[in-house]
Amino acid sequence: AQTVTQSQPEMSVQEAETVTLSCTYDTSESDYYLFWYKQPPSRQMILVIRQEAYKQQNATENRFSVNFQKAAKSFSLKISDSQLGDAAMYFCAYRSGYGGATNKLIFGTGTLLAVQP
Amino acid sequence: SAVISQKPSRDICQRGTSLTIQCQVDSQVTMMFWYRQQPGQSLTLIATANQGSEATYESGFVIDKFPISRPNLTFSTLTVSNMSPEDSSIYLCSVVWADRPNQPQHFGDGTRLSIL
Numbered sequence: 001a002q003t004v005t006q007s008q009p010e011m012s013v014q015e016a017e018t019v020t021l022s023c024t025y026d027t028s029e030s031d032y033y034l035f036w037y038k039q040p041p042s043r044q045m046i047l048v049i050r051q052e053a054y055k056q057q058n059a060t061e062n063r064f065s066v067n068f069q070k071a072a073k074s075f076s077l078k079i080s081d082s083q084l085g086d087a088a089m090y091f092c093a094y095r096s097g098y099g100g101a102t103n104k105l106i107f108g109t110g111t112l113l114a115v116q117p
Numbered sequence: 118s119a120v121i122s123q124k125p126s127r128d129i130c131q132r133g134t135s136l137t138i139q140c141q142v143d144s145q146v147t148m149m150f151w152y153r154q155q156p157g158q159s160l161t162l163i164a165t166a167n168q169g170s171e172a173t174y175e176s177g178f179v180i181d182k183f184p185i186s187r188p189n190l191t192f193s194t195l196t197v198s199n200m201s202p203e204d205s206s207i208y209l210c211s212v213v214w215a216d217r218p219n220q221p222q223h224f225g226d227g228t229r230l231s232i233l
Contacts, residue, residue, distance in 0.1 A: 033221075035221055037224075042226070043207055043209075043226065043227045043229065044224065044225075044226045044227065045160075045209060045211070045224035045227075046224075047221050047223070050221055091159060091160070095222075104150065104162045104165070104175070105150075105160070105162070105211075105222055107159040107160045107161075108159060109158070109159045110159055
C-alpha cells in the first residue's frame with residue numbers, strides 16, 4: 001500500500017522569505033501523480049501544484065515549485081516570496097496512475113504553515 | 118472552472134440522529150468522492166460515489182453508517198447515520214470531470230459537523 005509522510009507538523013516563515021515543506025512517499029508503482037493542496041482556515045482544499053511521475057522536470061506555478069526526487073521518493077514544496085495569504089495547512093497527496101480517475105488520493109498528515117509579518 | 122456546492126456548510130446535531138450532506142456540481146463529472154477530515158487530522162476517503170450503482174467503500178467504512186446516493190452525474194449525497202461524537206468532522210466531496218479524467222480532484226468547501 002502507498003503511504004505519504006509529512007515530517008513537519010508546523011513551519012514558520014517571514015513574509016517575503018522562502019520556505020520548503022517536505023514530503024516523502026512510498027510506492028512500488030512507476031506511474032503516479034503527486035499533489036500539494038492548501039487548506040486555509042476556510043477549510044476549502046485548493047490545489048497548489050501537480051507533478052506527474054514520468055516527468056523529470058520539476059513543476060512550477062508562479063511562486064510555488066517542487067523538488068521531485070523520484071529515486072528518493074521525495075516531493076518537497078518550495079514557496080518563494082511568502083505572503084500572508086500563504087498561511088494554511090498544506091497537504092501532500094499521492095494518486096496512482098493506474099485506473100485513471102478512479103484512484104483515490106492518499107494524503108499526508110499535513111504541515112501547518114505560519115507566515116510572520 | 119466549475120462550481121462545487123456543499124450543503125449544509127456546518128451543523129450541530131444530537132447523538133443518535135442522522136444528517137444528509139449534499140454535493141452539487143454545475144457540470145457533469147466522471148467521479149465523485151467523499152472524504153472525512155477528523156479534527157486536526159488529514160483527509161481519509163470514505164467512498165467513491167458511482168452514478169447509478171452502489172458506492173464503493175473504503176476499509177473501515179460501511180454503507181449502513183454512511184449511505185451514499187448518486188442519482189446523476191452532477192449530484193451526490195452522503196448521510197451520516199446514528200451519529201456519535203466521534204463523527205464530529207469535516208466532510209468533503211471531490212470530483213473529477215468527465216472530459217478531464219487525468220486532472221486533479223477538485224473539492225467542495227466542506228461540511229463541518231459537530232455532534233453533541
